[in-house]
Amino acid sequence: MNPQVLPAVLLVLSAVQAFQYQELVRYVDEHKEEYVETLRNWVAVESDSSNVQKRPDLHHMMGMVAQKLQLMGGTVKLVDIGEQELPDGQSLPLPQVVTVQFGRDPSKQTVCVYGHVDVQPAKLEDGWATDPFNLTDLNGNLYGRGASDNKAPVLAWIHAVEAYLALNMELPVNVKLVIEGMEETGSNGLDAMIMAQRDTFFSDVDYIVISDCGWLSRRPALTYGTRGNCYFFAEVEGPKQDLHSGVYGGTVIEPMTDLIGILDSLISPSGKILIPGIREAVAPLSDEEWKRYQDIEFDMDHYKNKTGVHQLMYNNKVDLLAHMWRYPTVSIHGIEGAFSDPGTKTVIPAKVTAKFSIRQVPDMDPAMVRKQVTEHLHSVFAKRKSPNKLKVTMVIGAKPWLSDTQNPLFEAGKAAVKRVFNMDPDLIREGGTIPIAKTFQDVTQKSIIMMPIGGFDDGLHSQNEKISRYNYIEGTKLFIAFLNEVSQIRKARV
The missing domain is CATH 3.40.630.10 (Zn peptidases)
Known part of the structure; x- marks a missing residue:
């Protein structure tokens, strides 16, 4: 033409x-x-x-x-x-x-x-x-x-x-x-x-x-x-059956106590991931990203009101969006085997399984995250010198x-x-x-x-x-x- x-x-x-x-x-x-x-x-x-x-x-x-x-x-x-x-x-x-x-x-x-x-x-x-x-x-x-x-x-x-x-x-x-x-x-x-x-x-x-x-x-x-998602089960097993806390409390090392102890080692109250190697794998926020986040329309007050909380983890838009999108997070979702029904059942569970996930970001590999989490939890558990058994399994490794x-x-x-x-x-x-x-x-x-x-x-x-x-x-x-x-x-x- x-x-x-x-x-x-x-x-x-x-x-x-x-x-x-x-x-x-x-x-x-x-x-x-x-x-x-x-x-x-x-x-x-x-x-x-x-x-x-x-x-x-x-x-x-x-x-x-x-x-x-x-x-x-x-x-x-x-x-x-x-x-x-x-x-x-x-x-x-x-x-x-x-x-x-x-x-x-x-x-x-x-x-x-x-x-x-x-x-x-x-x-x-x-x-x-x-x-x-x-x-x-x-x-x-x-x-x-x-x-x-x-x-x-x-x-x-x-x-x-x-x-x-x-x-x-x-x-x-x-x-x-x-x-x-x-x-x-x-x-x-x-x-x-x-x-x-x-x-x-x-x-x-x-x-x-x-x-x-x-x-x-x-x-x-x-x-x-x-973000990706690495979803874990952490199972602690102790007695062969559930026990009465009045009869056996104080005589056995309880699986639930062990589980809560190792879960506390995953993340700090301020949201800092405590698992060695996780944060080090994340690319730093670039100047270009900072500018893009700064220009995005986002109402933090509305977000806070919608979620129904009195305080957010971060008090400025860029930090909040960055931790929502491009930094990894740890969330604990529940404990299977624990007593959760209404009432006051006085039981020592024989086996409890925590469910938690890590939302991972580019530069993080699910296989490496599994290794890091497994080694970390076993290390923390070993320091407790507990006779109970710990099993860590990653059931989802979405990139x-x-x-x-x-x-x-x-x-x-x-x-x-x-x-x-x-x-x-x-x-x-x-x-x-x-x-x-x-x-x-x-x-x-x-x-x-x-x-x-x-x-x-x-x-x-x-x-x-x-x-x-x-x-x-x-x-x-x-x-x-x-x-x-x-x-x-x-x-x-x-």
Whole structure:
């Protein structure tokens, strides 16, 4: 093409794309009540992946996803990922992973979207104000288990593609979706499935998008990093059976006393990790990071009020965000075998197991963390000269994920946010763990972006989980705009 003609052609193309975008936005606004009803139908399915009694509901949920995508004309496959072995030795089939493809134009970019439709447990008596599996529309918010994590974001992506198809508009990129049903319990079988399909389903993928996260404030966000998670069991075993504290108290060395003693060696009252080697592995906060954190919109008073505490660990925004996202933390979650029911049972437990985790960050290796924790606890335990037995086991070793915000994918994300919300996004990291991001990164070697639409106050995993109508509908528009922006990446390279 004549170089002198190129600017005029690009101007015409830009005008056409702007017109198409407005048509797509109009379509979304006209169908928003249908979108809410679809979410209502999805939330009604108790797709709790942690409860094997709910496994039929989970299989039904995956079937609903596949059926909707088939009705849209996508190339849908239900992929078997094996079986789950239960503690009693039995096994049952894992829910199939749904994959779908829209478009096969080799001249276009191919975007792969990941999401999940399983949910955390929820009961009305847990403290919900509404039935957790009956989507309730109150004051502009849609309350229900899984509404924000992750059913609405998955549906928003589906609605984005659906809008193009309904208006007979050509998708600006090829779109693939991978939707699973075991994310809340560790994505059983998914890593192996991704590896097995690296040279088939994922072979032509250019970019991967994950929307299983949320904003930090009222400002839209793009996420470029998550922490990993090393989860431990520390078991102390003593007598052959539980003992009466009045008869045996003062005559035996109690496992619970040993356990509390070694747990106290993990972290100081000020939050300093006491395990040798952990803090030394962490990269120092750079000047660039400090500036980015300083510019992020974050209300510390609101955060404190939301958590219901009188004092936070740190009293300035940068320190708090840094320790939330890019420094490791130790959390003690519970003690199995201890008496925890109401009442005053005077028992000396024969065996107690502490459950704790370390959220690790880039430059920390789970295998090394396991070695450091195990050696530290055994060293502390040995100094107690106890006759009891200590066993330390790491049951989860999920790696952290970090992306380069300078790549074209994030530029496309910024442009899409600017177009829909008329503001620049915050670039944030996530304190939690999304292990599949690291798997995608390692296996496909492709750029990954996390593009959340969930609000900062959605209450993920908590009572009264919700997503706002605004975020759900405008999030659908964001995904439409993002697909268009990604289509420009290749053109910019020509």
